[in-house]
Amino acid sequence: MEMMQVDMLLILEKLLLIGGIITFSLVIAMYTTYAERKVAAVMQDRVGPNRAGPFGLLQPLADGLKLFFKEEIIPLTSNKLLFVLGPALAMVTAMLTSAVIPWGSSIEIFGRNVSLQIADVNIGILYVFGVVSLGVYGIMIGGWSSNNKFSLIAAVRGASQIISYELAMGLSLIALLMMTGSLSMKTIVEQQMSGGWGGLLGWNVLYQPLGFLIFLICVFAECNRTPFDLPEAENELNFGYHQEYSSMKLGFYLFAEYVNMFISSAVVSTLFFGGYDIPFVNEATLALSWGDNIVALLGFVSLFSKIVFFLFLFMWVRWTIPRFRYDQLMDLGWKKLIPLALANMIITAIVILWLNK
Amino acid sequence: MASLTNRVKVLEQQPLSFMERLYLPAIFKGMAITFSHIFKKKATIRYPEEKRPFSPVFRGLHVLNRDEEGRENCTACGLCAVACPAEAITMEAAERQKNEEHLYREEKYAAKYEINMLRCIFCGLCEEACPKDAIYLSETFAPANFTRKGFIYSKDELLIPHPINDKEAYEAAKVSRVEKLKK
Numbered sequence: 001m002e003m004m005q006v007d008m009l010l011i012l013e014k015l016l017l018i019g020g021i022i023t024f025s026l027v028i029a030m031y032t033t034y035a036e037r038k039v040a041a042v043m044q045d046r047v048g049p050n051r052a053g054p055f056g057l058l059q060p061l062a063d064g065l066k067l068f069f070k071e072e073i074i075p076l077t078s079n080k081l082l083f084v085l086g087p088a089l090a091m092v093t094a095m096l097t098s099a100v101i102p103w104g105s106s107i108e109i110f111g112r113n114v115s116l117q118i119a120d121v122n123i124g125i126l127y128v129f130g131v132v133s134l135g136v137y138g139i140m141i142g143g144w145s146s147n148n149k150f151s152l153i154a155a156v157r158g159a160s161q162i163i164s165y166e167l168a169m170g171l172s173l174i175a176l177l178m179m180t181g182s183l184s185m186k187t188i189v190e191q192q193m194s195g196g197w198g199g200l201l202g203w204n205v206l207y208q209p210l211g212f213l214i215f216l217i218c219v220f221a222e223c224n225r226t227p228f229d230l231p232e233a234e235n236e237l238n239f240g241y242h243q244e245y246s247s248m249k250l251g252f253y254l255f256a257e258y259v260n261m262f263i264s265s266a267v268v269s270t271l272f273f274g275g276y277d278i279p280f281v282n283e284a285t286l287a288l289s290w291g292d293n294i295v296a297l298l299g300f301v302s303l304f305s306k307i308v309f310f311l312f313l314f315m316w317v318r319w320t321i322p323r324f325r326y327d328q329l330m331d332l333g334w335k336k337l338i339p340l341a342l343a344n345m346i347i348t349a350i351v352i353l354w355l356n357k
Numbered sequence: 358m359a360s361l362t363n364r365v366k367v368l369e370q371q372p373l374s375f376m377e378r379l380y381l382p383a384i385f386k387g388m389a390i391t392f393s394h395i396f397k398k399k400a401t402i403r404y405p406e407e408k409r410p411f412s413p414v415f416r417g418l419h420v421l422n423r424d425e426e427g428r429e430n431c432t433a434c435g436l437c438a439v440a441c442p443a444e445a446i447t448m449e450a451a452e453r454q455k456n457e458e459h460l461y462r463e464e465k466y467a468a469k470y471e472i473n474m475l476r477c478i479f480c481g482l483c484e485e486a487c488p489k490d491a492i493y494l495s496e497t498f499a500p501a502n503f504t505r506k507g508f509i510y511s512k513d514e515l516l517i518p519h520p521i522n523d524k525e526a527y528e529a530a531k532v533s534r535v536e537k538l539k540k
Binding site: 045047050213321 | 384392395403
């Protein structure tokens with residue numbers, strides 16, 4: 001009976017955490033659309049949305065409401081089951097990754113030690129890769145079932161792009177994993193926290209700058225963001241794989257892109273920028289005087305500001321550079337990034353062996 | 358091949374240097390440019406709250422003029438309607454009655470005066486044709502409307518406010534017109 005009680009509490013705790021993180025990601029994704037429009041505007045010397053509510057803050061709500069009220073059109077010649085499944089899959093895979101990201105250290109509620117991570121699986125990064133590669137099915141199924149040649153071309157492009165860049169992404173991470181020796185996201189963060197200057201010198205980006213660069217470029221490609229937004233190239237493919245979609249199904253595709261951006265930013269911050277580590281502060285000594293909960297909260301704020309920076313970077317790059325041509329994309333992926341990642345891996349291996357001798 | 362003019366400039370297509378082939382420095386340069394634009398002055402004019410100042414010679418909505426005592430200048434001679442290339446102006450004349458001297462300046466006046474703003478091309482020929490200084494083009498433009506009928510402006514919409522009964526509105530409407538007269 002005693003056992004049962006504890007398990008129920010654990011399930012409740014995890015359910016609350018899952019609900020919280022999903023709501024949080026959705027709200028962030030919502031406001032990322034707003035931020036994207038604002039950033040685009042200020043970079044083009046415009047003002048951006050400012051009509052709905054103060055500073056246009058209600059704009060994402062208005063957009064969502066509009067999408068809900070739009071007519072739902074399912075093309076006659078489409079495969080209806082797959083057509084509905086596509087956006088759902090895109091959304092689900094976008095959300096799934098958040099399970100292994102440590103959003104903070106642990107907090108204490110009613111005497112229970114609650115970890116701010118849904119699942120500390122020991123193969124966290126592998127799980128991320130698995131889910132990310134599932135993400136292409138949303139695009140693939142949506143493009144295929146639309147029964148439209150543009151959608152199909154976009155789907156094929158998207159699939160080959162994601163598969164190509166996953167290779168370089170994985171290879172760039174192998175060098176990182178050789179250093180950390182663990183696939184668990186939490187362990188990786190804790191290792192970074194133990195560096196000098198309150199953890200700042202432990203950040204992996206200082207030891208793996210090339211790996212970080214390759215990883216970042218691949219993340220851009222995986223999220224289908226400019227300069228790699230070929231699956232939805234407006235001018236050549238007419239919005240690509242979600243061309244036949246309308247109403248909230250289109251909304252799901254667009255939304256999934258922003259959730260993906262958010263989660264990818266979280267992964268990049270966790271792997272390379274110390275996750276919930278607060279720079280220049282030693283969390284352990286701070287926790288003694290301020291208590292665990294406040295430090296955990298501050299840690300979350302720290303992680304969140306890193307995420308916001310990367311979200312801004314996504315937008316910044318999008319409104320700066322044009323799209324790659326398809327052959328250039330493949331050229332960059334296969335002939336530049338993969339050899340670079342391999343070289344990075346070998347150099348890291350040599351240095352590790354040298355230091356351990 | 359010999360060039361026809363001597364102005365041909367031969368461009369040497371150099372292969373990209375190593376730095377250029379890295380591609381990243383160029384991206385950073387571009388990102389610096391877009392970042393600097395965040396702090397630039399915005400070109401947007403937030404329309405209903407802010408309005409772009411018009412030039413004093415701007416030709417906008419028409420105004421039917423009154424004299425200092427508030428009498429309508431228009432005598433319904435029809436010259437503006439004749440001058441109008443878009444045939445946007447229609448009017449009906451009427452004779453002034455005994456007790457109407459305070460309303461109309463001369464014996465004849467326009468009982469009905471309509472301008473179709475959908476036809477009007479805002480050329481200002483009516484203003485030039487008018488011998489009585491009765492019609493002017495102001496510095497506002499016709500606001501949007503839901504019906505075509507709403508764009509046919511009748512006399513009460515065109516007339517300038519009364520200079521004695523509604524002095525403030527008259528002064529406000531006059532300013533732009535007076536500035537135009539100085540030109």
